[in-house]
Amino acid sequence: MQRVENGETQPRGDTLQRIAKGLGVTSEELIDWKLEKNNSYLTQLNSSAISFLFFPFLGILIPLVMWISKKNEIHNINKTSKEILNFEITWCLLLSFCFIIYIGSNFYRVKSASEISPSLLLNPAFLWLSVCFLYLLNLVLILFNSSRLKSGKEALYYIRIPFLK
Template identity: 40%
Template sequence: MEKSALNKRVKELRLRKGLSQEQLAEDAGLSLRTIQRIENGETLPHGDTLTRLAIALKVSPDDIIDWQIIEDRSVLMLLNLSQFGYVAFPILGILIPLAIWILKKDKVKQVDEIGKAIINFQISWVILLFLFYITISASLLFNLGFYPPVFLLIGIIAFYMYNAILIVINTLKIQRGNRVRYMPAFTFLH
């Protein structure tokens, strides 16, 4: 790994953890000057220094060495299309994108932002779908007559179609390099 990429990674991780150079030096058991040299690209950490930095930053040494944010629209499209897991089971529309988000959020540009938006939307969608099921079921169970059974089928189809249409639209936006939007969504991940 080049010095410039490694020094940026160490600084990025330090700032993300909310540490000053002094705090990182203390936590890693290194001198302040060593941290400054690493972040300025004057030296590369090896062996014990790299291990100490990784422990202090609560990452693996590989996360420091191999890290590099890349632009990869195919990963963004895969992340977006992975939501179609909801067709088999609604929770899969959350779990599959969540797994991709966790694995790629620090490695591919925009995965963190888009992944959070997808997960927020899918959680919101599942909650609204289950509230719809509960409302319809209560109406049928207690013979309240609010909703005829055909309304249940139409409502479920509408929920699923809306989700599918939103996924397709946002996949096309990603392909074109445009910003995606998932609405409505409650904020669960910031």
């Protein structure tokens, strides 16, 4: 411990785990203090998710590549990247679900012999409004969190399934 405190050696393995346990933090948090604090990169990482406007899965792919390229170099990049990716994956699943319902409702209308009125969920206008709402929600949350990250705060994506923990 004296050599670690005096800066003569770096704690590794079991020593690092014991120090972290004694301080009541994880070893990742203990090592994280050495990482560069770069809010502008985190903001760029978050803003890169806007690429969903061109193709929905780009909102996942580009932030993922940016995260992997700087994974162990920037403070708080793991937490921020996981928040962004979890939200974008959830968003893509919801968007896919809307299109599946839309295609299914059209198939139902063609195959239906009787004149049964479709429910509100099967109404094409409602489904397109849902898609527009999802796009607007994604854009607003990205812009909101970009401004939060730029000012040094954490990203807040409430609507997400925690695929990456």
